[in-house]
Amino acid sequence: KQWYQRRVRAVQFNLFGGTVLKLGTEKHHDKLLAGIDTLADIGCFGLTELGYGNNAVEMETTATYDSDTGELIVNTPTSLAQKYWITNGALHAHHIVVFAHLISGGKNHGIHAVLVPIRDKELNVLPGVLVEEMGYKMGLNGVDNAKLTFDNVRVPRDNLLDKFSTLSED
Numbered sequence: 001k002q003w004y005q006r007r008v009r010a011v012q013f014n015l016f017g018g019t020v021l022k023l024g025t026e027k028h029h030d031k032l033l034a035g036i037d038t039l040a041d042i043g044c045f046g047l048t049e050l051g052y053g054n055n056a057v058e059m060e061t062t063a064t065y066d067s068d069t070g071e072l073i074v075n076t077p078t079s080l081a082q083k084y085w086i087t088n089g090a091l092h093a094h095h096i097v098v099f100a101h102l103i104s105g106g107k108n109h110g111i112h113a114v115l116v117p118i119r120d121k122e123l124n125v126l127p128g129v130l131v132e133e134m135g136y137k138m139g140l141n142g143v144d145n146a147k148l149t150f151d152n153v154r155v156p157r158d159n160l161l162d163k164f165s166t167l168s169e170d
Helices: 002-023 026-038
Strands: 043-046 062-066 071-075 083-087 095-104 107-117 129-133 145-150 153-156
Touching (some): 002 026, 002 043, 002 095, 043 083, 083 095, 107 153
Parallel strands (some): 062 095
Antiparallel strands (some): 062 071, 095 107
């Protein structure tokens, strides 16, 4: 049980929380850091894709900016782009930091981190998000691992973790 708690906390505080802290700005910190610290806002880290591992150059997940609505549309275009082996994702996470190609005005601006809600406070999966438990593993079966798929999930432009790059309204 201790190894499981260490793994969950490592993802919560280092990967998820650390990313919000280091790539986010005050608006993200004000919204999430207290909940991350108390475990009221459990999160996960969505870098790895089925077909590409953590090779960001090859990743397929997109976050396309819709300037008419001020939203980012997060999409998994193929099965190879599923976020894969995501700890905390199968059962417990409310949020995921998704690493995706940011597309605005038809131009790809490279990989950026976007906060995407995946469950409500009652842990119901949100529309457009598919969460699948990874199933039986050769070891560490108590670890909450998932594959996640996004079907044109819309999030506010402010969900872009924008410490190093911003996205204007237009």
